[in-house]
Amino acid sequence: MKMKRPHPVPLSRQAMEIIEALRPLTGRAPLLFPNVRRAHEPISDNTLSRYVNRSGHQGAHVPHGWRSSFSTIMNELHHNEKDRAVIDLMLAHLPKNAIEAAYNRAAYMPRRREIAQQWADMLMDGMEPASA
Structure with missing residues (x-):
């Protein structure tokens, strides 16, 4: 991260399949690419x-268009403020309210995992699995 702060990213099932498919090429190297x-x-x-x-x-x-596409599509699908905040968090955006940004360190990982999986399902619809 260019912001030099931790940014945990829950991975979809498809992302995990891609990582496993790359493992014979990367071994235990710290970077896939x-x-x-x-x-x-x-x-x-x-x-x-x-x-x-x-x-x-x-x-x-x-x-960079993938980020704006993700934000636009997911915000169209999820019309509530809580999910909007989670989508922004997934993009590593800080809350606009400085006090909330300073005190609220909730990661919302279960919801982030659900949204990440929904995004992957949309992107990979009709595609062969990585292991194929």
């Missing part, structure tokens, strides 16, 4: 942008 030049660092935003461009989506998609 290491930087080619510096293996102790993750791939960069520029690397992701190049992959998007090479896949034929240049000018139509950007990696």
